[in-house]
Amino acid sequence: MSEDPSQHGRLVIGELALEALRLGEGRPLLILHGGGGMEHAPYLDALAQHFEVIAPSHPGFGGSPGPEAINTIDDLAYLYLDFLRDLARPDAVVMGYSMGGWIAAEIAVRDTRDFSHLILVDPVGIKVGDRWTRDIPDVFAMPWEEVTRRLYHDPERWLPNLEEMSDEQLAIIARNREALALYTWEPYMHNPKLKGRLHRVDVPALLLWGESDGLVGRAYVEAFAAAIPGARLETIPEAGHRPYLEQPERFVQLVRGFAG
Amino acid sequence: MQAWHFSENAYPYLPDERTFDSIRVTLPNKHYDPKIGADLYDRYIDEWLIAEELGIEIMANEHHQTATCVDPAVPIVMGILARETRTARLLILGNPIANRNQPVRVAEEMAMIDVISRGRLELGFVRGVPYEISAGNINPTRMQERFWEAHDLIMRALTTHDGPFNFEGKYYHHRQVNIWPRPYQQPHPPIWITTLNPKSAPKIAERGYIAASFLTGFDVTKEIYATYRAHRDTIGLPQLGLDRFAYAALIHTGETDELGYEGARKVLWYLEANKVPPHFANPPGYSSVEANVKALRANSLAGPQAHFGRTSVEEQIAKGILFAGNPDTVFNQIKKLYDHVGGFGHLLMMGQAGFLEHEETVGSMKLFAEEVYPRLKELSHAAAPVAGSGD
Structure with missing residues (x-):
């Protein structure tokens, strides 16, 4: 797999061939994207100076097929556990963003034999508040302008320009939206059992959180960190839900400092 | 040709629409006066009875959390009509079965109406419009698959008469299915399904x-x-x-x-x-990727659902x-x-x-x-x- 010369490679897991970005050489860094899908942004090239970046599109997202049998976060966790087993690099790093952080946490509570470090970036996946309160605001019940505002510290910079996009890019927006709903609709953005299982995580864990995140709040990410033994939480100022886009240098520095 | 009188039992006495985002899902029900609502139910049910007198058949449906259709449970209004009418065919179009978590309950309701009306039920199934998703609390993806699984279970429940069966599907599980009553019409009432699209x-x-x-x-x-x-x-x-x-x-x-x-x-x-905002009119996965691309191409994240x-x-x-x-x-x-x-x-x-x-x-x-x-x-x-x- 790692000899694939193309940057837009594939990741073959069992019978499933996922679209994947494959960049650089070195210690494997498996990146599990969030609801917006996987995009080739400059910070990935910076990470690729130090890691072998492996960034698949989850089933149903981007250009990856969405088989009928896969429809839960649980399915995705087992899929990547299989991949990590095949990779056979116990020094690998698993990093997940938002919904991908949820997948990464589900992986870590199951089996940590095939990787050494866990990074969760503005993750969702646990239930923190009471039953009358949505921990994560319902992105399916608000205008896209508001979703964008909540995603970024500086939303104006990141408004999508639909006119410049190809039909293929527009199809990816539609597919990503659909796949996000498939995996996270109910229970919304969390597994009621996950928080109680996080004590099982026995690899070093780093949580990164963009201080302006309008979806994952401070109390939430603090509760997440508190539930993982020995986990460290770093706050990234002037960044929202996607700190790797808004503060790429700081982000790469923190990842390297933890697992480089 | 058969003609059917269809009314959504609307509650039209609303504030200026510029003061709210959506007539569906989120419009607070403080704007609904139950005393006016009671009069409206009387009136709309009377109109269905007049339809029967005129030789016109009867049709009802259901929607949820909306002033456009204050019939959130069509079996209730059709249950009333089943008893109040004598000759008209009674069309439910329909039961939004992809949004109902208990298909066997739907089968029970339909069999009961069929028996009360002595075999006058026409049984419709609908996928449900997109703004039913939030109110129905149902995942908008893979709805067709769920719809047909619910359909299969309902039809088996309506037509099985020799004791219970069990069902372990992808979306629904049910033990000891053995509905009482069974339908009056044999093997089952005529089945209707709505379609807005040749693909279905x-x-x-x-x-x-x-x-x-x-x-x-x-x-x-x-x-x-x-x-x-x-x-x-x-x-x-x-x-x-x-x-x-x-x-x-x-x-x-x-x-x-x-x-x-x-x-x-x-x-x-x-x-x-x-009036429905895009996030309720076009929930993710409700419409096809192709339809969404067309809408996005028109530089609109509002989605493919037409707003008149x-x-x-x-x-x-x-x-x-x-x-x-x-x-x-x-x-x-x-x-x-x-x-x-x-x-x-x-x-x-x-x-x-x-x-x-x-x-x-x-x-x-x-x-x-x-x-x-x-x-x-x-x-x-x-x-x-x-x-x-x-x-």
């Missing part, structure tokens, strides 16, 4: 169910019916009669064209009042979505559509909406029953190519 016609066609298209106008309706017939040919099944095709439109018949148009203007409330906004009687008549005018005019408009699409056996008439008063609603129904309906019956009688039903 084949599955209806292969089962010989009645395909009902809603406000689909001249060309889409024609394509739906043609797809139904073509699929029957493809899989080697015989063609069925016009009673397998239904068309739903808005209607208002007046003494004169002017009066017909005046009433129709009020019926258009159904389209115009439907302000419209005119003339525009909707031209589209075949509204029939309005004096009895001759209404007949000719229906016949024009009927001829264009290759005929249909059921006309589903949205005869009441918004601020259309009781007298106006009933006046239109009477004129239709006396002067339009007899001509429509002759029309379909002459045109019907094949008799029979597929159920």
